[in-house]
Amino acid sequence: xxxxxxxxxxxxxxxxxxxxxxxxxxxxxxxxxxxxxxxxxxxxxxxxxxxxxxxxxxxxxxxxxxxxxxxxxxxxxxxxxxxxxxxxxxxxxxxxxxxxxxxxxxxxxxxxxxxxxxxxxxxxxxxxxxxxxxxxxxxxxxxxxxxxxxxxxxxxxxxxxxxxxxxxxxxxxxxxxxxxxxxxxxxxxxxxxxxxxxxxxxxxxxxxxxxxxxxxxxxxxxxxxxxxxxxxxxxxxxxxxxxxxxxxxxxxxxxxxxxxxxxxxxxxxxxxxxxxxxxxxxxxxxxxxxxxxxxxxxxxxxxxxxxxxxxxxxxxxxxxxxxxxxxxxxxxxxxxxxxxxxxxxxxxxxxxxxxxxxxxxxxxxxxxxxxxxxxxxxxxxxxxxxxxxxxxxxxxxxxxxxxxxxxxxxxxxxxx
Amino acid sequence: xxxxxxxxxxxxxxxxxxxxxxxxxxxxxxxxxxxxxxxxxxxxxxxxxxxxxxxxxxxxxxxxxxxxxxxxxxxxxxxxxxxxxxxxxxxxxxxxxxxxxxxxxxxxxxxxxxxxxxxxxxxxxxxxxxxxxxxxxxxxxxxxxxxxxxxxxxxxxxxxxxxxxxxxxxxxxxxxxxxxxxxxxxxxxxxxxxxxxxxxxxxxxxxxxxxxxxxxxxxxxxxxxxxxxxxxxxxxxxxxxxxxxxxxxxxxxxxxxxxxxxxxxxxxxxxxxxxxxxxxxxxxxxxxxxxxxxxxxxxxxxxxxxxxxxxxxxxxxxxxxxxxxxxxxxxxxxxxxxxxxxxxxxxxxxxxxxxxxxxxxxxxxxxxxxxxxxxxxxxxxxxxxxxxxxxxxxxxxxxxxxxxxxxxxxxxxxxx
Numbered sequence: 060x061x062x063x064x065x066x067x068x069x070x071x072x073x074x075x076x077x078x079x080x081x082x083x084x085x086x087x088x089x090x091x092x093x094x095x096x097x098x099x100x101x102x103x104x105x106x107x108x109x110x111x112x113x114x115x116x117x118x119x120x121x122x123x124x125x126x127x128x129x130x131x132x133x134x135x136x137x138x139x140x141x142x143x144x145x146x147x148x149x150x151x152x153x154x155x156x157x158x159x160x161x162x163x164x165x166x167x168x169x170x171x172x173x174x175x176x177x178x179x180x181x182x183x184x185x186x187x188x189x190x191x192x193x194x195x196x197x198x199x200x201x202x203x204x205x206x207x208x209x210x211x212x213x214x215x216x217x218x219x220x221x222x223x224x225x226x227x228x229x230x231x232x233x234x235x236x237x238x239x240x241x242x243x244x245x246x247x248x249x250x251x252x253x254x255x256x257x258x259x260x261x262x263x264x265x266x267x268x269x270x271x272x273x274x275x276x277x278x279x280x281x282x283x284x285x286x287x288x289x290x291x292x293x294x295x296x297x298x299x300x301x302x303x304x305x306x307x308x309x310x311x312x313x314x315x316x317x318x319x320x321x322x323x324x325x326x327x328x329x330x331x332x333x334x335x336x337x338x339x340x341x342x343x344x345x346x347x348x349x350x351x352x353x354x355x356x357x358x359x360x361x362x363x364x365x366x367x368x369x370x371x372x373x374x375x376x377x378x379x380x381x382x383x384x385x386x387x388x389x390x391x392x393x394x395x396x397x398x399x400x401x402x403x404x405x406x407x408x409x410x411x412x413x414x415x416x417x418x419x420x421x422x423x424x425x426x427x428x429x430x431x432x433x434x435x436x437x438x439x440x441x442x443x444x445x446x447x448x449x450x451x452x453x454x455x456x457x458x459x460x461x462x463x464x465x466x467x468x469x470x471x472x473x474x475x
Numbered sequence: 476x477x478x479x480x481x482x483x484x485x486x487x488x489x490x491x492x493x494x495x496x497x498x499x500x501x502x503x504x505x506x507x508x509x510x511x512x513x514x515x516x517x518x519x520x521x522x523x524x525x526x527x528x529x530x531x532x533x534x535x536x537x538x539x540x541x542x543x544x545x546x547x548x549x550x551x552x553x554x555x556x557x558x559x560x561x562x563x564x565x566x567x568x569x570x571x572x573x574x575x576x577x578x579x580x581x582x583x584x585x586x587x588x589x590x591x592x593x594x595x596x597x598x599x600x601x602x603x604x605x606x607x608x609x610x611x612x613x614x615x616x617x618x619x620x621x622x623x624x625x626x627x628x629x630x631x632x633x634x635x636x637x638x639x640x641x642x643x644x645x646x647x648x649x650x651x652x653x654x655x656x657x658x659x660x661x662x663x664x665x666x667x668x669x670x671x672x673x674x675x676x677x678x679x680x681x682x683x684x685x686x687x688x689x690x691x692x693x694x695x696x697x698x699x700x701x702x703x704x705x706x707x708x709x710x711x712x713x714x715x716x717x718x719x720x721x722x723x724x725x726x727x728x729x730x731x732x733x734x735x736x737x738x739x740x741x742x743x744x745x746x747x748x749x750x751x752x753x754x755x756x757x758x759x760x761x762x763x764x765x766x767x768x769x770x771x772x773x774x775x776x777x778x779x780x781x782x783x784x785x786x787x788x789x790x791x792x793x794x795x796x797x798x799x800x801x802x803x804x805x806x807x808x809x810x811x812x813x814x815x816x817x818x819x820x821x822x823x824x825x826x827x828x829x830x831x832x833x834x835x836x837x838x839x840x841x842x843x844x845x846x847x848x849x850x851x852x853x854x855x856x857x858x859x860x861x862x863x864x865x866x867x868x869x870x871x872x873x874x875x876x877x878x879x880x881x882x883x884x885x886x887x888x889x890x891x
Contacts, residue, residue: 431495432492432493432829432831433492433493434492434493434501434838434859434860434863435493435499436863437860437863448863449863450522450839450863450868450869452869453869454528454869458528458529459528460529461527461528461529461530461837462528462529462837463529464529465529465530465531465836465837465838466529466836468832470529470530470531470836470837471531472531472533472834472835473526473532473533473536473546474532474533474534474535474537474539474546474550474553475533475534475553475706
C-alpha cells in the first residue's frame with residue numbers, strides 16, 4: 060500500500076481519576092477540548108495500558124513501550140540510559156549506574172545527597188575520576204550530567220548488574236553510605252559490588268583534594284566528595300526504529316529522559332531552550348517544529364509535553380486542566396496544518412499521574428488514533444469516561460504502536 | 476454439559492476500513508445484511524484480532540489461529556504445508572520447500588518463474604526427480620502441485636530449515652538464480668543450502684532431457700527446466716483437533732491453502748469443482764454440504780469463502796458488497812436449516828483486506844458467535860462500527876476458538 064506518515068502527541072501523565080472538587084470529573088473530563096473531541100470523532104479511541112492493567116511505569120519505561128519496545132527484554136535499570144544521555148558509548152559487558160555528586164563526612168555519613176545542589180565544576184570532578192583502573196584491571200568511566208547528576212560505568216571482564224544501590228536514598232539522608240552488595244547470590248555480582256566499592260572509596264580522597272572542592276570549602280559550600288550510585292544496568296540491545304520498522308522517526312521535546320530514550324532507539328531529537336519540560340514550555344514552537352518535520356518527510360514525528368505529569372505530582376488539578384486546554388489549542392494548530400489524507404494523528408500518554416495519587420498509577424491512558432481511512436468508533440468526546448466504549452480500550456502501548464505502523468503501511472505480514 | 480455442534484462461516488479478508496465513495500462506510504457497513512444482523516442480535520459480537528492489534532497475517536497463519544493453533548509454535552514457513560497438500564507425509568527432520576517449475580537459460584538466468592505457466596506434464600517431471608540421492612545420502616522427494624507449483628523435501632540427517640530462497644522473486648525475474656545460503660550462521664544450515672544447490676543443479680539436465688520438455692520445445696513453449704524453491708520449513712508438530720479438543724471437524728471450501736491447513740489439523744476436507752475460490756463460487760453447494768455434515772454429526776463444520784479477500788486485493792468495494800450480500804443470503808439458508816438449540820453458528824474472517832490497502836491489514840475482523848444459550852450483546856447490526864461495543868472486541872482468533880469449544884461443551888476445566 061501507499062505509505063502514510065504519522066504524528067504522535069504525548070501528554071505525559073495525562074490520565075487521572077475522578078476528583079471530588081471537579082464534581083467527580085477527571086481533569087481531562089473537566090477541560091474544554093474541542094480539538095481533541097474532533098480528533099476522537101475522526102478515529103479510534105480508548106484507555107490504553109502502558110504495559111498491563113494496574114502496572115504503573117516510569118517515564119522511561121512508558122516511552123519504550125510507546126516506541127514499540129518491550130522493557131522486559133530491553134531495559135535493565137536506568138544507568139545505561141543516563142550513560143547514553145551523557146554521551147558514553149556502552150560496550151557489551153559494561154555495567155552502568157546513574158548517580159549524584161554528594162557530600163560525605165569523615166565518619167562516612169551522607170550529609171547531603173546533592174552536594175548543596177552543585178551546578179558548576181562537576182565536569183572537572185568527573186575528569187579527575189574517569190579512567191581510574193581498579194585492582195583487577197577494570198576501568199571506570201565517569202561523566203557529569205545536569206546539575207549534581209553523574210553517570211558511572213565499570214568496564215571489565217565478568218561484571219554483573221545485579222548490584223544494590225550505594226545511596227541511602229532521600230528518606231535516609233544523614234545515615235551511613237551503604238556498601239553495595241550483589242543481589243542475586245552470584246560470584247560475579249559480589250565481585251562487581253566490591254569493585255564499585257573500591258571505586259567509591261578511592262574517589263573520595265581524589266575529590267576532597269580537587270580545586271573545585273577546595274574553592275567550595277572557602278566559599279562555605281558543601282564539597283562534592285562522594286558519588287552515590289543507583290539504577291545499575293547493562294547495555295540495552297536495541298534494533299533502531301529504522302532497523303526494526305523501516306521508519307525514520309523524530310522526537311520533539313524538552314525532557315531529557317524522553318529525549319534520551321528517543322535517541323537510544325535511533326530517532327532524530329529536536330529540542331530548544333524554550334522547551335522547558337514545565338508549564339512555561341513553548342507549545343507553539345513544538346507544533347511549528349512538528350509541522351516542519353512532517354513536511355521534511357519524517358515517517359513518524361513524536362511531540363512530548365511534560366507539564367501534565369508535573370501537575371499530577373503536585374496534586375494541582377486546575378493547573379492540569381490549564382495545560383490540557385493549552386495542548387488542545389496546539390492540537391488544533393496541528394490538525395489544520397497536516398493533511399489527514401497523508402498523515403495519521405495520534406494522541407496518548409506514557410502513564411497516568413492522578414492528582415490525588417501524586418505519583419504514577421496503573422490506570423489506562425486516554426488514546427486516539429485518527430486520520431482518513433481509520434475506522435471510526437463514533438465517540439466525539441475526549442475523556443477517560445467516554446473512551447471506555449472505544450475500540451482501543453484495554454489494549455497496550457505496544458499494540459497502539461503496532462496499529463500506527465499498520466495504518467501507516469509499515470507492518471509486515473506473518474505467514475503468506 | 477450436553478455437547479452441541481458448531482458451524483463456522485469464514486469470509487476471507489472481510490474486514491475493511493471506511494471508504495470515501497461509500498460515504499465513509501466499510502463494504503460490510505454499506506451492504507444489506509438482514510441475516511447477519513439477526514445472527515448478531517442472537518449472540519456475542521466484536522472485532523477480533525487474528526493474532527494481535529496491528530499485526531497482519533497471511534491466509535495460512537490466519538486459519539491456523541482460527542483453528543486454535545499458535546503459529547509462533549507450529550508454523551515454520553509455507554513449505555511443509557504445501558508438501559502436506561501434495562500428499563507428502565513429512566518425517567521429523569525433513570526440510571520442505573514450496574517451489575515453482577521455471578525456465579532457466581544456459582547462463583543461469585531465470586527467464587520465466589512459471590515456465591510459461593505450464594499446466595500439464597509436471598507429474599512426469601516430478602517423477603523423474605523424486606528419489607534422487609545426494610552426495611551425503613540425503614534423499615530428495617519431489618511432488619507436483621497445481622499448475623506450475625511443486626513441493627520439494629530433503630530427507631536426511633542433521634538438516635536445517637534456516638535456508639534462503641533459491642528464487643529471484645517476481646521483481647527480479649530475468650536475473651541469475653540465487654544460490655541458497657544458510658541464514659543463521661550454523662554449519663547445519665550451510666550444509667543444507669549446499670545440498671539443496673546440489674539437487675537444483677543436478678535437476679536441470681534431467682529436466683532438459685525429459686520428453687515433456689522436448690515436446691514443449693517443439694511446440695515453441697518454454698521448458699520447465701529448473702525448480703525455484705522458497706518458504707523452507709520443518710514438520711509442524713500438530714495435535715489434531717480430535718487429539719487436542721476431542722472434536723470431529725470438517726472444512727468445506729475451494730481454496731487450496733485453507734483446505735491444506737484444515738487437512739493438516741485433521742479435519743475432513745470437502746471440495747467440489749464448483750467451489751472456485753472466486754466470485755462465481757457455488758455458495759448454495761457449500762451451504763447444502765454444511766447442512767448435510769451437521770446432520771451427519773460432525774462436531775464442528777467450517778465453511779470458507781475466498782472472494783471477499785479477492786475484492787479487497789482488487790480494491791473493488793462494490794464487488795465486496797455484492798459478495799457480502801450473497802454470503803448473507805447463504806447465512807439465511809443455514810440459519811433456517813440448522814437447529815440453533817443444538818448447533819452454534821459463528822461468523823468471522825481470517826484477516827482484514829481493506830480495499831484501499833489492497834493487502835492484508837492488522838485491523839480487527841467482524842465476528843459473531845450465536846445460538847440458543849449464548850450471551851447476547853444486544854447489537855443488531857453486523858458492522859465493524861457497531862461491533863466496537865461488542866463483548867468479543869479486542870479478543871484474538873484463538874480466544875474465539877476457545878469460546879466456541881466452551882459453548883459446545885468441549886473445553887476442559889483448569890484446576891478443580
